[in-house]
Amino acid sequence: MIQIKSDADFEKMRESGKIVEEALLTLGEAVRPGITTLELDEIAKAVFDKYGAISSSFHYGDPPFPGQICISPNEVIVHGIPSAKCVLKDGDIVTCDVCCSLDGYHADAARTFAVGEISDAAKQLIRVTEECFWKGFEKANTEHRIGDISSAVQAHAESFGYGVIRELTGHGVGFQLHEDPDVPNYGRFGHGPRIVKGMAFCVEPMIAAGRREIAVLPDEWTVITRDRSLAAHYENTIIITDNGPEIITRTEEKNV
DSSP: OBOOOOHHHHHHHHHHHHHHHHHHHHHHHHOOTTOBHHHHHHHHHHHHHHHTOEESSTTOTTTTOOSSSEEEETTEEEOOOOOTTOBOOTTOEEEEEEEEEETTEEEEEEEEEEOSSOOHHHHHHHHHHHHHHHHHHTTOSTTSBHHHHHHHHHHHHHTTTOEEOOSSOEEEOSSSSSEEEEEOSSOOTTOSOBOOTTOEEEEOOEEESSOOOEEEOTTSSOEEETTOOOEEEOBEEEEEETTEEEESSOGGGTTO
């Protein structure tokens, strides 16, 4: 069931969104060759602690996720576990997926960062994945349905020959980290729940440079591209207000 939020709920979610945004900005500045994904995880925790926020990822699920955030390099699509053994090197790409709660209200966003100098192909994948988000965001209003977002994301990614991950989706968010509705990155225009005021959800294209098939590693969390092609991920939390859609995890563009 889709949980409709009040204006007061949105105010609380905006505070969580600001923390997520600050964590991502801080992580983006910290990403460099030689840093470990565990060090990045500790940086995110320091931002959470600064505001009294709690990681939404830590101990989530079964088995319990052991990190504060998900950190996914190269062919890892999502749910990479932070590790002191995972040292980023020049030419890598790495996704930081950050979600936290403050006073019980959740927000969620992800970015894929370049580590040092990366290939032109990797730059294009990161750029197109972000563009997919904005194509979806154009449909994130009360004139459309969830499937319109999905269709827009899929069409843009596939126009570049990329694989659109299907087993993992965007989702409702707010009172919990994952709520209804699912927001797939593929679908048909005119299908899915109608978007209405009070909804809050994450649009999060997860795009592979190669084929779309996935594999899950034995840790039961880490999801990779089966063909080991690079993957990128771009996500924001969107709320539907009286004034239209608002991104609460990217302040400078929340009212685009």
